[in-house]
Amino acid sequence: MSDLCFKCSCARCSQHPDGSTYQTRQVISKHMKKWPHVPQTSKSGVDEAARSISTAPGQAVPRVRDLNLPTNEDQHDNFDFDPPDDGHHADEEHALAPAHNAAQPPIRDFNFRPVVLPDVRVPGSDQDQEDRPFLVPRAFQECPGVRLAYLNAVVGNVFGNHTVQAATDSLNNQLNCMLVEGVLPEHPRPVRHLLSAKRRLGIDPDQWITQYAICSECWKHYTPVQLRELPSPSCTIRDCSGLLYDERVDVKGKLVRTAKKIMPHISLIGSLRRMFMRPGFAKSIRDSRHDQPRRNDDEDFVMTDMHDGTLWHELETNTIREIGELGTIRDRPQDNRPIATKITEHRYGLHLTLNIDWMGILNNRPHSTGPIYYAINDLPRDQRYLQVNVICAAIMPGPKEPNVQQINHCLEPSSCELMELKNGIFCCMLGVKMDVHGEDEPANIFADNEILDCNMPASHKFSSFTRFCPARISSGSFGSPHARPLSRM
Numbered sequence: 001m002s003d004l005c006f007k008c009s010c011a012r013c014s015q016h017p018d019g020s021t022y023q024t025r026q027v028i029s030k031h032m033k034k035w036p037h038v039p040q041t042s043k044s045g046v047d048e049a050a051r052s053i054s055t056a057p058g059q060a061v062p063r064v065r066d067l068n069l070p071t072n073e074d075q076h077d078n079f080d081f082d083p084p085d086d087g088h089h090a091d092e093e094h095a096l097a098p099a100h101n102a103a104q105p106p107i108r109d110f111n112f113r114p115v116v117l118p119d120v121r122v123p124g125s126d127q128d129q130e131d132r133p134f135l136v137p138r139a140f141q142e143c144p145g146v147r148l149a150y151l152n153a154v155v156g157n158v159f160g161n162h163t164v165q166a167a168t169d170s171l172n173n174q175l176n177c178m179l180v181e182g183v184l185p186e187h188p189r190p191v192r193h194l195l196s197a198k199r200r201l202g203i204d205p206d207q208w209i210t211q212y213a214i215c216s217e218c219w220k221h222y223t224p225v226q227l228r229e230l231p232s233p234s235c236t237i238r239d240c241s242g243l244l245y246d247e248r249v250d251v252k253g254k255l256v257r258t259a260k261k262i263m264p265h266i267s268l269i270g271s272l273r274r275m276f277m278r279p280g281f282a283k284s285i286r287d288s289r290h291d292q293p294r295r296n297d298d299e300d301f302v303m304t305d306m307h308d309g310t311l312w313h314e315l316e317t318n319t320i321r322e323i324g325e326l327g328t329i330r331d332r333p334q335d336n337r338p339i340a341t342k343i344t345e346h347r348y349g350l351h352l353t354l355n356i357d358w359m360g361i362l363n364n365r366p367h368s369t370g371p372i373y374y375a376i377n378d379l380p381r382d383q384r385y386l387q388v389n390v391i392c393a394a395i396m397p398g399p400k401e402p403n404v405q406q407i408n409h410c411l412e413p414s415s416c417e418l419m420e421l422k423n424g425i426f427c428c429m430l431g432v433k434m435d436v437h438g439e440d441e442p443a444n445i446f447a448d449n450e451i452l453d454c455n456m457p458a459s460h461k462f463s464s465f466t467r468f469c470p471a472r473i474s475s476g477s478f479g480s481p482h483a484r485p486l487s488r489m
Contacts, residue, residue, distance in 0.1 A: 014038075148174075213261070213262055264394065282348070312344065316448075353449075
């Protein structure tokens with residue numbers, strides 16, 4: 001028989017001509033609950049097989065989500081076992097009805113250990129502090145006339161169909177006029193190119209994007225700095241035959257590495273920092289600290305939005321995910337606190353929706369690609385999916401939709417940042433401090449993934465994928481072989 005099947009010697013299977021039947025451990029647990037074994041005076045092989053279900057040496061115990069056996073008070077499970085018809089079971093089914101006091105004790109896990117987060121660098125982590133883009137655009141430190149010159153050049157390029165050279169010439173003409181009038185400041189020195197003007201205004205998207213080099217097979221992510229430091233083009237994942245880059249010599253004689261496949265990412269935390277610096281954004285965030293939880297338990301209560309649901313008040317922060325020897329997953333509060341802090345206990349506790357989908361972008365040949373983007377459910381319902389309020393974390397490359405391992409690696413960068421937003425940086429229990437427009441002191445920002453929003457094919461991929469994450473998908477931590485099923489969301 002298969003290694004996944006064991007002898008079942010419950011009262012019903014014992015009536016089989018062979019004395020037992022082969023079943024999985026999950027089915028055996030249900031059988032022993034529904035038809036418990038009746039001890040006999042003779043030391044038969046059936047008795048030995050029944051005892052071997054729980055004590056057989058050398059047999060691996062499967063990893064399951066919840067190893068607690070059902071209680072007798074539960075109604076009959078949706079389980080129908082039809083053994084081979086040998087003419088005996090139908091007559092003896094009533095005589096073999098289980099007693100209500102024959103429940104087995106639950107199997108308890110032991111030796112819990114913390115789950116390790118995936119080894120991946122978050123977007124922007126390779127940049128030096130002086131090279132990172134400013135949260136407040138540097139143009140606000142310059143005089144209004146210079147800022148207006150920047151804006152006129154950018155508007156002409158974006159809306160007036162001016163070429164880059166024409167927009168740059170227009171910018172230089174305006175700055176030269178200020179120089180002739182003697183009002184052009186010397187410090188900070190104004191820039192004289194369109195691309196530099198966009199960076200000064202903070203509207204150049206390239207400065208926020210990290211181009212990850214990914215493996216051609218498993219899509220494992222490597223930052224540009226990691227790509228230059230790799231000893232060979234082979235992927236570092238075990239048993240992966242993919243390649244990362246090609247090498248060539250440029251006109252200056254330098255060896256240049258070109259990634260075979262790239263995937264752009266932006267920082268989730270960095271995007272929230274810029275959002276909270278917008279006037280009025282923080283005031284639009286719902287304050288759930290004074291909400292009454294479990295209002296939906298009242299049959300007469302009418303829900304108006306998702307914040308009336310039960311899960312809205314169940315998400316926790318400052319927790320540690322652990323896994324036991326038998327595969328049981330649990331979350332415990334940090335510092336051995338009796339209960340974990342709810343995300344609704346914080347002023348800025350954000351409930352996020354993860355959205356994912358694929359689409360064909362070419363007409364002549366199939367090429368499927370798709371974004372990974374987040375929406376903030378704490379915003380008013382008519383503002384959640386506005387373009388300015390949606391965070392596009394990544395764009396998955398094609399030409400085919402990713403498999404489970406590939407999508408696992410695609411979500412690792414933003415998932416590590418979600419763990420920081422959920423539990424604080426380095427488990428400081430203070431969230432991530434961000435400057436908020438209109439407030440004198442930085443605020444602690446928390447966030448957790450509440451909803452997966454996608455179509456059925458993507459849902460099936462994520463249902464398989466969530467077994468690989470160290471926290472259930474509502475806690476946004478991916479990249480490990482252990483997680484709770486998607487149905488717990």
